[in-house]
Amino acid sequence: MRRLPKLPTRWINAPAAIILIVALLVLAGVGIILQNEAAYRDLQEQETRAQADILAAGLTAALDFRDAEAAQEAVDAVRVNRQVRALGVYNDGGALVARYGRDGAAPPGRYAEPFPAPGDVISAIVPVISRGERIGTVYLAADPEPLSRRFTRYFIIFSLVLMAALVVAVLGIAQNALRRANRELEERAEALVNANAELKVQVTERTKAEDQLRQAQKMQALGQLTGGIAHDFNNLLTVIQGSADMLRRAALDDAKRVRFAEAIVQAASRAAALTGQLLAFARRQPLRPEIIDVNELIGGMTDLLDRTLGERIEVRTIISTEACSVEADRAQLESALLNIAVNARDAMAEGGLLTIRTAIFDEPQARRMIALSVSDSGTGMDEDTLDRAFEPFFTTKATGKGTGLGLSQVYGFASQSGGDVRIDSTPGAGTTVTLLLPCNGGGGDGGAKREAESYGGIEQRRAGRILLVEDNEEVGEFAESLLGELGHKVFRTRSGEAALEAALDSVYDAVFTDVVMPGMSGLELAEHLAELRPNLPVILTTGYSDEIARSGAGGRPVILKPYRLETLAAAIDEVLRVDGK
Amino acid sequence: MKAARLLLALALLNAAAPVRAQAPENAVKAAFLPRFARYVTWPTPPAAGAPFQLCVVGHDPFGPMLDRAASSELIDGHNVAVRRMNTADRAAGCQLAFVAGASPQDTTRLLLALRSQAILTITDARAGPQRGMIHFTIVAGRVRFFIDDAEAAGRGLSISSRLLALAAGVRARR
Numbered sequence: 028m029r030r031l032p033k034l035p036t037r038w039i040n041a042p043a044a045i046i047l048i049v050a051l052l053v054l055a056g057v058g059i060i061l062q063n064e065a066a067y068r069d070l071q072e073q074e075t076r077a078q079a080d081i082l083a084a085g086l087t088a089a090l091d092f093r094d095a096e097a098a099q100e101a102v103d104a105v106r107v108n109r110q111v112r113a114l115g116v117y118n119d120g121g122a123l124v125a126r127y128g129r130d131g132a133a134p135p136g137r138y139a140e141p142f143p144a145p146g147d148v149i150s151a152i153v154p155v156i157s158r159g160e161r162i163g164t165v166y167l168a169a170d171p172e173p174l175s176r177r178f179t180r181y182f183i184i185f186s187l188v189l190m191a192a193l194v195v196a197v198l199g200i201a202q203n204a205l206r207r208a209n210r211e212l213e214e215r216a217e218a219l220v221n222a223n224a225e226l227k228v229q230v231t232e233r234t235k236a237e238d239q240l241r242q243a244q245k246m247q248a249l250g251q252l253t254g255g256i257a258h259d260f261n262n263l264l265t266v267i268q269g270s271a272d273m274l275r276r277a278a279l280d281d282a283k284r285v286r287f288a289e290a291i292v293q294a295a296s297r298a299a300a301l302t303g304q305l306l307a308f309a310r311r312q313p314l315r316p317e318i319i320d321v322n323e324l325i326g327g328m329t330d331l332l333d334r335t336l337g338e339r340i341e342v343r344t345i346i347s348t349e350a351c352s353v354e355a356d357r358a359q360l361e362s363a364l365l366n367i368a369v370n371a372r373d374a375m376a377e378g379g380l381l382t383i384r385t386a387i388f389d390e391p392q393a394r395r396m397i398a399l400s401v402s403d404s405g406t407g408m409d410e411d412t413l414d415r416a417f418e419p420f421f422t423t424k425a426t427g428k429g430t431g432l433g434l435s436q437v438y439g440f441a442s443q444s445g446g447d448v449r450i451d452s453t454p455g456a457g458t459t460v461t462l463l464l465p466c467n468g469g470g471g472d473g474g475a476k477r478e479a480e481s482y483g484g485i486e487q488r489r490a491g492r493i494l495l496v497e498d499n500e501e502v503g504e505f506a507e508s509l510l511g512e513l514g515h516k517v518f519r520t521r522s523g524e525a526a527l528e529a530a531l532d533s534v535y536d537a538v539f540t541d542v543v544m545p546g547m548s549g550l551e552l553a554e555h556l557a558e559l560r561p562n563l564p565v566i567l568t569t570g571y572s573d574e575i576a577r578s579g580a581g582g583r584p585v586i587l588k589p590y591r592l593e594t595l596a597a598a599i600d601e602v603l604r605v606d607g608k
Numbered sequence: 609m610k611a612a613r614l615l616l617a618l619a620l621l622n623a624a625a626p627v628r629a630q631a632p633e634n635a636v637k638a639a640f641l642p643r644f645a646r647y648v649t650w651p652t653p654p655a656a657g658a659p660f661q662l663c664v665v666g667h668d669p670f671g672p673m674l675d676r677a678a679s680s681e682l683i684d685g686h687n688v689a690v691r692r693m694n695t696a697d698r699a700a701g702c703q704l705a706f707v708a709g710a711s712p713q714d715t716t717r718l719l720l721a722l723r724s725q726a727i728l729t730i731t732d733a734r735a736g737p738q739r740g741m742i743h744f745t746i747v748a749g750r751v752r753f754f755i756d757d758a759e760a761a762g763r764g765l766s767i768s769s770r771l772l773a774l775a776a777g778v779r780a781r782r
Contacts, residue, residue, distance in 0.1 A: 088770035158646045
């Protein structure tokens with residue numbers, strides 16, 4: 028993470044507007060105080076003058092008749108006003124007649140124009156007029172209001188202004204803080220965006236690295252798988268080749284011949300099972316679902332299991348009477364069960380108990396399922412092993428002993444059938460593998476019906492003209508001889524294009540074509556024929572085809588390689604029978 | 609001899625003192641007389657343009673001092689004219705009258721004669737105890753006056769309270 032840019036922590040200058048407002052407020056306050064002061068001074072001057080006027084009016088007679096005592100009495104009456112500092116009454120000659128001075132102050136001794144008044148007082152000079160004649164002068168000097176009193180008076184204005192200024196300042200500071208916070212937020216957001224971009228780059232790099240790692244693991248796994256398969260296949264090929272060599276010998280009695288032929292057939296079917304497992308794991312095996320009674324299937328497998336697991340392992344089955352039938356590929360289900368059982372056997376090297384159980388699995392949100400669980404009393408798995416149990420090519424067995432595809436096949440089969448697999452295991456306490464398969468709503472009759480039909484087909488066997496399409500020379504030759512053995516007339520082509528030409532040239536009862544070929548594929552050929560010769564049935568055959576796994580065979584029968592004689596015969600008979608109707 | 613001379617000097621001093629004091633005293637009184645008109649309201653004030661008439665009835669102690677004081681006086685546009693007479697017969701038209709008979713009895717007689725008219729009568733304690741509406745006296749060496757407001761009211765005259773405030777004593781109107 029990038030470090031955030033350090034924000035300035037010192038006080039950022041308040042905006043000019045706030046300073047201006049505060050200044051205006053203070054100015055207004057000062058203005059109000061000054062105006063108030065001036066008005067008050069005016070008022071005081073007026074008051075002083077009024078007082079002097081009143082005094083002057085009362086003094087006319089005293090001055091007229093030179094009655095200094097009377098004048099002094101009138102002057103003394105003013106004493107009550109504490110603001111009066113000095114007071115002088117002058118006659119028409121300018122002589123001081125009566126006086127008053129507070130705190131050592133005194134009026135000037137004589138009155139003469141111009142009369143200087145001290146600056147720090149509020150003074151009034153009023154003539155004493157009697158019947159239109161000036162007979163004297165009153166001089167009155169008053170103290171301005173004391174500073175403390177004025178301060179008290181202006182304190183309210185001052186505090187109001189101060190408060191207003193404070194409010195504005197606080198608002199300004201708050202706004203400033205807000206702005207700063209905003210800016211900080213923006214910077215943070217920007218930093219976040221940068222960090223995010225950086226993170227994205229890192230994620231991309233990481234994804235790339237992971238991809239590389241995965242690829243490496245894949246290659247490693249592929250190597251492991253290839254090794255395992257090569258090992259298995261070599262064993263089987265040894266048997267086949269050895270048996271075939273023996274069959275070539277002229278001096279061989281019939282019993283031995285049959286035994287070697289049988290060995291070849293068994294080895295081949297084991298090899299077929301092996302490739303079938305590979306394809307099932309790849310989930311590219313076209314499933315042939317049928318309705319299966321699981322309990323019945325288990326019952327039918329107990330012998331096989333007993334044989335496979337050996338004498339030291341006891342097999343016990345606990346069958347639920349409520350168990351429903353499922354729609355699944357029988358061979359795959361059997362294979363899955365066998366795979367689990369073999370794993371269980373390997374986990375119980377010293378022998379033990381294997382329990383196969385069926386039960387109805389009802390979860391509120393899920394559809395109704397059957398739980399087929401296989402428990403052993405073996406070594407169990409630790410957490411790491413459990414985590415990787417379904418991983419393709421992962422095996423705990425020694426090289427050559429296992430392909431690492433057993434549980435992968437189980438998983439592939441279960442998910443392809445709409446079910447699930449769960450493993451519960453405790454080291455030392457055994458493992459339970461539960462296969463969950465959705466119940467079939469229809470019931471168990473469909474499978475039986477289909478079987479009956481196919482059996483009916485075999486009985487109505489008839490010969491026909493078969494167009495064989497196969498690019499592989501060996502397989503083509505083999506198929507041709509097989510079909511010929513079955514009594515059909517075979518015309519063989521080596522590509523889809525040639526087959527299409529042949530089909531247009533003459534009449535055939537059926538087309539038996541390989542799917543994967545250079546140029547026109549078997550499926551394309553079938554499509555073309557569906558347009559040009561809609562009544563010509565097409566049987567597809569393949570070891571594995573991406574196309575069929577992806578989009579299906581379009582309702583056409585598919586025979587999987589390696590196929591047996593009976594399978595081929597049944598499929599051909601079926602199309603010929605349907606065609607013949 | 610020496611003592612006799614000293615006594616003579618003292619006697620001379622004593623005799624001279626009242627004369628010297630009396631001259632400014634009379635000047636003050638002469639200045640006061642026309643001014644009283646400022647503080648008195650008559651039932652019939654003088655016609656426009658006509659002067660206030662200040663009459664000296666009997667003995668005149670002021671002489672030209674009074675003429676000077678009167679000539680400098682201007683009251684609400686009226687001048688003050690001084691008339692001198694020995695009897696009260698010609699007093700008609702006077703607003704103010706300084707009455708000083710040859711004897712106290714004479715003064716009383718003159719005052720009585722003036723009572724029938726709205727005239728502010730002024731007397732002096734130096735001339736005798738008989739009192740007019742305003743009666744000069746000396747208090748602590750200063751010229752003061754008593755006012756008989758009751759008598760003035762009887763003649764229809766109204767004296768300003770400001771003047772009353774200056775009086776050494778007032779006989780208040782009922």
